[in-house]
Amino acid sequence: MNLPQSPNNAPDADDDLEPVGPRPRPKGIYALPNAITLSALFASFYAIVMAMNGRFETACIAIFAAAVLDSLDGRVARMTNTQSAFGEQMDSLADMVSFGAAPALIVYQWALKDMGKLGWIPAFVYIAGAALRLARFNVNIGVVDKRYFQGLPSPAAAALVMGLIWVVDDAGIKGVGRVDWAAWSAFAVTLFAGLSMVTNAPFYSFKVFGGRRSVPFIVLVAIALGIAVVSLDPPRVLFALFCAYGLSGYVIYGIKKSRGKPVSVIATSTDEPDEEGLHR
Template sequence: MTDPNTIDEPQRPRRKGIYALPNAITLAALFSGFYAIVMAMNGRFDTACIAIFAAAVLDSLDGRVARMTNTQSAFGEQMDSLSDMVSFGAAPSLIVYIWGLKDLGKAGWIPAFVYIAGAALRLARFNVNIGVVDKRFFQGLPSPAAAAIVISLIWMADDNGYRNVSQIDWLAWTAFGVTLFAGLSMVTNAPFYSFKVFGGRRTVPFIVLVAIMLGIALIALDPPRVLFALFAVYGLSGYAVYAWRKYKGVPVSVISTSTDEPDEKDLHH
């Protein structure tokens, strides 16, 4: 029997731990972005580009690992956003500026700043709207895809032997246009397919595995050109979907547009 004169001590709240595995992957992605900047400063643009793509692969893994191991946390979400801002915001902006925009004078600042500002706005909007956006689509071009467009252009040109790009007017202005396009696309309302329909299932159709196999084989043939082509098509796909929806009279906003998906059923009240 408990002594009535005994005063129970209040239980201390359990300290929330920091899960090692998903955050280690996020830190690895952050290091890849930092490493890419360092390599670009030393003129090793091919290595810098590979580091950004490595960061994109790691970024795609940390959230999945957290869900698979049931180690999601608010700390991990914030850490992931900060890592994305470095790897897919600051790093591509600085790399493309060093590579091809610096000799354009102050004009070269414009796309570089628009890009990094677009990445910051894109990530902030994603964090705010994460609960009300149709999960089948991204609202605006995702920052890893925007980084891939800019970085694969640099990688492709470097692979073709172009050096001192800032002194090659047509290529410098191409970099200007591509960077500006990627930066502005991140803050548009165009719907970009998220591929989460397959990612959320335990099984996928066999044809999907065949398509993945063929995609890997194509990328292996000529990584810079194939990656640039793939991400350029993806970068234009959102505007194609937007135009198609406008033409059909279907709502173009990805905010609460789906009434068929179970995950979206509570977004329409």
Template sequence: MNDPIPRNHLDDEDDLEGPAPTRPRRKGIYILPNLFTLAALFGGFFAIVMAMNGRFDQAAIGIFCAMVLDSLDGRVARMTNTQSAFGEQMDSLSDMVSFGAAPALIVYEWALKGLGKMGWIAAFVYCSGAALRLARFNTNIGVVDKRFFQGLPSPAAAALVVGLIWVMDDVGFRPAGQGDWLTWLAFGLTLYSGLTMVTNVPFYSFKDVSFKRSVPFIVIVAIALGIAVITLHPPLVLFGVFMVYGLSGYAVYGFKRAKGRPVSVIATSTDEPDEEGLHR
């Protein structure tokens, strides 16, 4: 009769097999930053619904509210250490609706419809420009100088388009149809905004502004005065501010060209970009 296998030998085989595999733990979704993103998405959806009902002033307000909420979700995620890949993808999809599709549909309903094919082509150029800009931003995020955006950011482009609508609607001007000066103004501004989003023109990002540092008292006074100026006439002041910003990139581009300095915001390596490491 064969001797039974020693117990310690069986134990060694069990040890070699190792512990039973455990199911990977399902990752949850952070509520707080995604609430801001969903609220921004609702602002874009609300704007579309208002435009379909001819309430263009309310549509513009919806886009500007989405802009404020969109600027907060990322900061809230960083402050609360709740960044996630899900949040990044959700933010991009929300931006495409609120600052890509919604402004294109609003300006088409407001002015471009009377231009026929040229109208919807201009609206599509804007919408596709927003999609391309967001895709490029997501893929180049690791090699772009954080002080500047590569092309006009989509929220600012949306502010240009709906800002014009808000100002004109507030003073009682509405496009009369094909050939009207206001129709062509909206047509030109829509194309400008859409094409500027996909250029390499640098626009200041304000990302190097830290809210954790102490500032002189005069800075707080200046912020209070800025809020007071905006409340004087929100449509005109906000549109003016974003018009200046929408032109500032070309001014920076021309200034850098004149000085012989690098004008691209793309670095030559994946290291932290600096002025010496940028393409000309």
């Protein structure tokens, strides 16, 4: 016999509201990836201080160290499942300092300040290009073809400018502002790097390597040989590599254009009015 349920035996209304499955991970700040980001930020701060004291070679090495650390924090967060909105914002702000403000200030202190107000132009174009590039990257992060970067990545732009400084300083040339060819080279390279960050040229991202994707054994041999070559003369080899990378996006753009292939790296539909200007 089924007895009617009394009010005391009725199921609790709150039982139907209990979540099914694992609870969502609480939002928080994770120490390891953010510590790496802070280390990159300190390296860029250290670079600025060294440039103010005339130690430009040390400043360049510090910016390269910041670039290495910047490449690690996101990977460490994904490997340890410690991604967070806070970490993303922290990384973006640190990148603006490390690869936007710091290189602009260092190259201005190194060669452009003796040009007067004319020296402001490439330094400001560079720092503005870095800000615009990072903002566009954050907005388009979900719709860009992961094989390519839209515009020159800010770490590569910083490496291009810092590589020039390192090469010239390593050659023993001091007082660069009074050496016409060196000062105008700094002007041109800084302006090129700043403008390249806001172009639509596709620069290869190298994201197909590493992570969980396997690679042929010969790739590891090539990496080992590359490290050996860089160790022979780090300033010149690194500068040459980043010069080649800085031009590669325009080469890819020209090849795709000549073959009639789409040159935009935006992967979404062109039907959206807000994205009309992103598909040219």
